Amino acid sequence: MRNIWTITKKELKTFLYSPIAYILTAFFLLVSGFFFYNILAWANDQTMRMMQSGYGVERLNINQMLFQPFFNNMTIILMFLMPMLTMRLFADEKKMRTEELLLTSPLRLSSIIIGKYLAALIIYALILLLTATYAVFVFVYGNPDALPLLVAYLGLFLLGAVFIAIGLFASALTENQVIAAVISFSSIILIWVISWVGESGPGAWRGILTYLSFFSHFKNMAGGVVDTQDIVYYLSFIFLGLYLTRAVFEFRKWR
């Protein structure tokens, strides 16, 4: 455990000493803030109209009108920004030849991988925490349900955690950060849209491809519904990403 923390600590330092983390956070907040404002404005407008016409007032729900579309939009930002958070994790070590120091130390390979993964996860969690300020405003002026909101945040966190695992794997493949970002970004998009193929495909495939897609698993949680199936899906995806990262190193050794 101490070994893992040694790596995590070093990674966190590198993140905080380099401008990447700050720029990433700033733009994440800028774009998500823009989305939030727009959706809020739209929800306000809708609500006013409904109140005036009196039609559908009983269906007014701030969680559904504001947070659900907001979280759906956040996934798009994650898709773009997570690869940039993870691209340097291993690629930079290779480029700067510091990988040799890590791999000839007594540390186990899995400790190194988990240590790096945790560091990216912590940075991501901090960024996510900052977006919670939007929710705080809604609580001040409105009366949303807290539980579905927390579930949605958990879903978003897990989704980001999967993206980080994919990014870590991509970063282990190359010494070029841009290539790492391209690989993880395109993998994420492909796994995201794989359900489209599923919808039009034959019966057996439909189930499998829809299950594989991120989209079908995020929908429930964004709406505030926890399904263990979704949690298992995310956790096994994370495990797969870390396992494949390890496999890359083992494979490279014997090539």
Add this chain to the structure above:
Amino acid sequence: MIQVENLSKKFANVRAVDDISFRVEKGKIWGFLGPNGAGKTTTMRILTGYLPANEGQARINGIDVGSDLSAVRRMVGYLPEVVPVYSELTVREFLRFVAELYGMERKKIRFAIDRVVEKTNLQNVYGRLIKNISRGYRQRLGIAQAIIHEPEVLILDEPTIGLDPAQIIEIREMIRSFKESATVILSSHILAEITQVCDGAVIIKEGRLMATLTRDEWGKNLEIVTAAPVDDALCGALKQSFPAVSAAASEGAVIKLEFTEALSDFNPVISYLIEKDVRIREIKAGLEALYMKIILADAGRAS
């Protein structure tokens, strides 16, 4: 102690290391000598467990590198060809990180850092960011990270590359001082470096072992190239003045000397010649002559 037996490593179709065997006794410094691309770095990477060997065995203090990697890594300190430092950390942060990598106890880390900082003279840059320190300091930091866990075996890949003459002398001095506590292997393509620092040398070329030489073998020969031909009388006088000289002969402008025992210091002989108004162009220590003979003989065989 380092034992290497019939070690081979293939990359795709290239045999980077081809059936190499040698042995370095405890407390000795040995040099890895050979042209660029001879397989020096690959052999060192196998010894540190960074790369697995295809055939053969490498043992550090009797433990097989392939079987108990983490035990071997605790015993070995390694300076790779490119110094592995994180430029965004300070010298202090980096050394602390390396100490933690090697699983050192928290209490001991501070003392260990103080010790290596003093040993490698890093006091002046201790709190600075690594990206702002000079090449010489960077190399010293590389050595500091290799010795922080007090390894019994030190593997240094071209420790003096890219340094200025004063820094080279300083690093060589430092390496010599490691002899008290560790067995050292260093690679170099500078012959003078091996002659000055090492007790023996392994000469490799294109992955194959060409020769293993010891100080006893190369310390007995010296060639001095002079500006003008020297007469035989001077050689005779030289032989008389130094009992250690067993044979002295001049061939045109080259004086060839042989000694009864291996010398580490040829200065008295050189001073003697200078006093006799001999203008010296070049001094070739024994290793240089032997090395050229071995490499050229191989080139002849190949063509």
